[in-house]
Amino acid sequence: xxxSPLTILVVIATIFLPSIAVAKDIVVGDDHGWTVGxxxxxxxxxxxxxxxxxxxxxxAVGEHNVFKVNGTAFQSCTVPPPSEALTTGSDRIVLxxxxxxxxxxxxxxxxxxxxxxxITVQPQxxxxxxxxxxxxxxxxxxxxxxxxxxxxxxxxxx
Ligand SMILES: [Cu+2]
Numbered sequence: 023x024x025x026s027p028l029t030i031l032v033v034i035a036t037i038f039l040p041s042i043a044v045a046k047d048i049v050v051g052d053d054h055g056w057t058v059g060x061x062x063x064x065x066x067x068x069x070x071x072x073x074x075x076x077x078x079x080x081x082a083v084g085e086h087n088v089f090k091v092n093g094t095a096f097q098s099c100t101v102p103p104p105s106e107a108l109t110t111g112s113d114r115i116v117l118x119x120x121x122x123x124x125x126x127x128x129x130x131x132x133x134x135x136x137x138x139x140x141i142t143v144q145p146q147x148x149x150x151x152x153x154x155x156x157x158x159x160x161x162x163x164x165x166x167x168x169x170x171x172x173x174x175x176x177x178x179x180x
Pocket of ligand 1: 086127
């Protein structure tokens with residue numbers, strides 16, 4: 023029975039899929055959510071963000087909001103027009119482009135009190151390239167099946 027192209031595709035996908043980094047939801051602040059009195063730079067320090075990941079800002083509606091800003095507005099806590107605010111209490115932001123991203127809360131004094139987040143988004147990782155497979159050629163070297171393996175084992179044990 024010849025393998026259909028579809029079967030081959032499925033086999034290839036099965037081999038490669040587990041090695042591709044899976045986009046994930048990242049809840050900002052974890053259990054603390056998006057709030058005042060939390061150190062978001064410390065929170066972000068040990069994390070790596072990749073393109074395709076989703077930032078989730080969780081907070082009580084009406085108590086906080088989320089603005090995506092630039093580095094200057096981040097430093098000075100300059101709040102953009104209210105129309106740019108995310109306000110659902112569970113705002114999802116897909117990290118689509120690599121680079122630095124800045125977010126602040128627009129409620130009075132919250133940003134200055136530390137409710138601000140800066141992250142660096144890394145490009146999506148490519149699946150690792152497979153090392154070139156040794157080409158066993160049983161018909162040439164005469165050792166037949168396992169010849170390469172037994173040589174390898176001899177090398178290890180000598
Ligand atoms: Cu706030």
